Amino acid sequence: MVSLEPLGPFRVPSRIGIVSKVRYNIHMTDPQKQKRRWFQYSLRTLLAVVTVSALLLSWLVVKIEEYNRRQGTLLAIDKLGGYCFFDPTSGEFDLVQLSDTKVTDGDLEKLKWLGQIRRLNLRNTNITDVGLGHLERLTRLEWLLLANTRVTDAGLESLKRLRKLTTLDVRDTKVSDRGLTKFQQTVPNCIVHH
Numbered sequence: 001m002v003s004l005e006p007l008g009p010f011r012v013p014s015r016i017g018i019v020s021k022v023r024y025n026i027h028m029t030d031p032q033k034q035k036r037r038w039f040q041y042s043l044r045t046l047l048a049v050v051t052v053s054a055l056l057l058s059w060l061v062v063k064i065e066e067y068n069r070r071q072g073t074l075l076a077i078d079k080l081g082g083y084c085f086f087d088p089t090s091g092e093f094d095l096v097q098l099s100d101t102k103v104t105d106g107d108l109e110k111l112k113w114l115g116q117i118r119r120l121n122l123r124n125t126n127i128t129d130v131g132l133g134h135l136e137r138l139t140r141l142e143w144l145l146l147a148n149t150r151v152t153d154a155g156l157e158s159l160k161r162l163r164k165l166t167t168l169d170v171r172d173t174k175v176s177d178r179g180l181t182k183f184q185q186t187v188p189n190c191i192v193h194h
Contacts, residue, residue, distance in 0.1 A: 069113040099123040105131030119143035129155035148172040153179025160186040169193040
């Protein structure tokens, strides 16, 4: 239904003179037929857009933080005199070489930011059982060299979660035959050099 309301007189110039006319405003009485403006949204739509935007931004911040931590770990490895090999086909680090460096137990905690490492060389370092506890998260580790370190039987306990471990070198360490037997019962496919 349409209603007409006078808005007031206005003058329109013409060739003959000024003619007085009355303007009318047309109002739609049916609220569903009113035309919406372009940037007019419901509160629900606005909330949904803000929520999705916040989730995307938080995901982006997490990825940037992971990248920064990964880069920081790579710089720390470089400063220690070690190096890494990256496998572009798997997108993971194949080898982290830290042998004959001054790596500490605390430095091993940073390795988790490199993702899943397949091979890790820690020969001739001062790594202890505490440092091996940080390696529990590297579940894809296949090759671990710990020769001439300060590792004991207690350190092997933390390596039991590494089910994919195929090679372990513990020569010149304080690991006993009893500790090795117990370890090999848990990880039977691992070849241990002692």
